[in-house]
Amino acid sequence: MKFMTKIANALMERYLPDPYIFVAILTVLVLFLGIILTPSTPLDMIVYWGEGFWGLLNFTMQMVIVLAAGHVLANSPVFKRFLSFSARKINKPSSAIIIVTFVSIVASWINWGFGLVIGALFAKEIARHVKKVDYRLLIASAYSGFIVWHGGLAGSIPLSIATPGHPYEDMIGGIIPTTQTIFTPYNLFIVIVIALTLPFFNRWMMPKQEDVVEVDPELLLEEEQRFPPAEKTFASWTERSFVLTVLIGLIGVVYLIYHFATKGFALDLNIVNTIFIILGIILHGTPQRFLAAAQNAIKTTTGIVFQFPFYAGIMGMMTLSGLAGVFSVWFLSISNDFTFYLFTFFSAGLVNFFVPSGGGQWAVQAPIMLEAAQTMGADFAKTAMAVAWGDAWTNMIQPFWALPALAIAGLKAKDIMGFCLFVLIFTGIIISIGLLFL
Incomplete structure (x- = not known):
C-alpha cells in the first residue's frame, strides 16, 4: 500500500491541476x-452555463461564512487552548491519523459543515505537536471523514423526502421518515463499518519515514494581532467593550436555545454558522479582537468565492441540457433487479463530478431514478439513499468540497488526492456491499 500511495501521490502532484483549472x-x-x-446547440449550452452561473450564490455565501467563522472560532484563546490540549494528548503519527479520521467521521455524521471545518482545524493543530507525521495524509484523513455526511443526520436527500410538501411526494406516496433511510440496517452498516475501519485504513497508507512530508512551519505561523492604543472616545470604548459582546452573545444564545427547544436537534448550515459566529464573538471577548480575527479568516475564502460560480454553471448545463439524465438512463439500461441500487449509486457518483451539490443532484436525478424504481418495483427509500451515497462517495476525488479543508490547511488539492483516491476505492467497496446485500 505504501508503494501504491507513493505512486498515486507522485501522479497527482505531476498531473492534477489547480482546482480552478480543474x-x-x-x-x-x-x-x-x-x-x-443532447440536442443542445453550442449557443444553448453557453446560455445554460450563464443561466446557472449564479445558482449557488446563496450556498457560496454559506460556505464562505462556515469557513471564515470556523477560523475565527479556532483562533479564539479558549478554543485554541482546547485544541492544543487535545492535540498534546497525541504523541504518535499513527495515533494522529486514526484519531483525526474518527473525529472527522463523527463530526461529519452529525453535520457536514461542522465536520469539514472541525476535522481540518484539529488536524492542523495536531501537526503543531506531533513530529514526523505526514501532513498531507493528516489533512486527507480529516477530509476523508466527510464520506459519511449524506448517510448522517444532516443528509440533504433523506431529510428532503422526510419533509411534508417535498417535490416528489405524489410519486412516492407521501413522505419517507428517516427510520427508513438514515436509521436503516444497511445505512447504519455502511456508516459503522466505515467509522471502524477507515481510521486504520488511513493509518495503513502512512508513507515510509524517508517519504514523510512534514508540515511547512510557515503554514503554522499566525499573524500577530496588533491594536492601536486605547483612546478616551466612545468609538474606542465600544471597540473594546466586553459589555457589547455579552449582549450580542446573549441574544444569540437565547435564539439557539429557542431553536433547539422548538425544532429538536435540527442542524442545518445556517444554524452551524450561527453557532460558530456567536461562539466566536463570545470567546474573543471584545468586538475589536473578533473583527481582527474575521479579517484574517476571510483571506482563506478566495477559492470558494471564485470557483463555486463555475460549478453552478456546470450544474446549469447538466440540468438544462438533460445531460445528467443521459448519464442516469445509461446506468439504468444496464441494471437489473439485483444491481439496481448499485448502478444507481454509480450513476450518482458520476453525476456528482459535474453537480457536486446534494440538493442539486437530487433535483436532477430524482425524477429519473424514482420513476425507474417505480417501474422495477424497487424501494423508493433505498433508491434515494443510493443516490445520496453516490453523491458523497466521489467527493473524495472532487476538489469542490475539499476547498474549505485545503484553505485551512494551506495545501493544494494535488497534495491529498493521491490518498483520497484509495479512500474512494476502499469506501466504495463497503458502500456497494451495504447496498447489494443488506
Missing part, C-alpha cells in the same frame, strides 16, 4: 458532451 476543464468538457449527447 473546474475550467470540466466546464469545457460538459459543454462539448452536451453538444454531442
Whole structure:
C-alpha cells in the first residue's frame, strides 16, 4: 500500500491541476458532451452555463461564512487552548491519523459543515505537536471523514423526502421518515463499518519515514494581532467593550436555545454558522479582537468565492441540457433487479463530478431514478439513499468540497488526492456491499 500511495501521490502532484483549472476543464468538457449527447446547440449550452452561473450564490455565501467563522472560532484563546490540549494528548503519527479520521467521521455524521471545518482545524493543530507525521495524509484523513455526511443526520436527500410538501411526494406516496433511510440496517452498516475501519485504513497508507512530508512551519505561523492604543472616545470604548459582546452573545444564545427547544436537534448550515459566529464573538471577548480575527479568516475564502460560480454553471448545463439524465438512463439500461441500487449509486457518483451539490443532484436525478424504481418495483427509500451515497462517495476525488479543508490547511488539492483516491476505492467497496446485500 505504501508503494501504491507513493505512486498515486507522485501522479497527482505531476498531473492534477489547480482546482480552478480543474473546474475550467470540466466546464469545457460538459459543454462539448452536451453538444454531442443532447440536442443542445453550442449557443444553448453557453446560455445554460450563464443561466446557472449564479445558482449557488446563496450556498457560496454559506460556505464562505462556515469557513471564515470556523477560523475565527479556532483562533479564539479558549478554543485554541482546547485544541492544543487535545492535540498534546497525541504523541504518535499513527495515533494522529486514526484519531483525526474518527473525529472527522463523527463530526461529519452529525453535520457536514461542522465536520469539514472541525476535522481540518484539529488536524492542523495536531501537526503543531506531533513530529514526523505526514501532513498531507493528516489533512486527507480529516477530509476523508466527510464520506459519511449524506448517510448522517444532516443528509440533504433523506431529510428532503422526510419533509411534508417535498417535490416528489405524489410519486412516492407521501413522505419517507428517516427510520427508513438514515436509521436503516444497511445505512447504519455502511456508516459503522466505515467509522471502524477507515481510521486504520488511513493509518495503513502512512508513507515510509524517508517519504514523510512534514508540515511547512510557515503554514503554522499566525499573524500577530496588533491594536492601536486605547483612546478616551466612545468609538474606542465600544471597540473594546466586553459589555457589547455579552449582549450580542446573549441574544444569540437565547435564539439557539429557542431553536433547539422548538425544532429538536435540527442542524442545518445556517444554524452551524450561527453557532460558530456567536461562539466566536463570545470567546474573543471584545468586538475589536473578533473583527481582527474575521479579517484574517476571510483571506482563506478566495477559492470558494471564485470557483463555486463555475460549478453552478456546470450544474446549469447538466440540468438544462438533460445531460445528467443521459448519464442516469445509461446506468439504468444496464441494471437489473439485483444491481439496481448499485448502478444507481454509480450513476450518482458520476453525476456528482459535474453537480457536486446534494440538493442539486437530487433535483436532477430524482425524477429519473424514482420513476425507474417505480417501474422495477424497487424501494423508493433505498433508491434515494443510493443516490445520496453516490453523491458523497466521489467527493473524495472532487476538489469542490475539499476547498474549505485545503484553505485551512494551506495545501493544494494535488497534495491529498493521491490518498483520497484509495479512500474512494476502499469506501466504495463497503458502500456497494451495504447496498447489494443488506
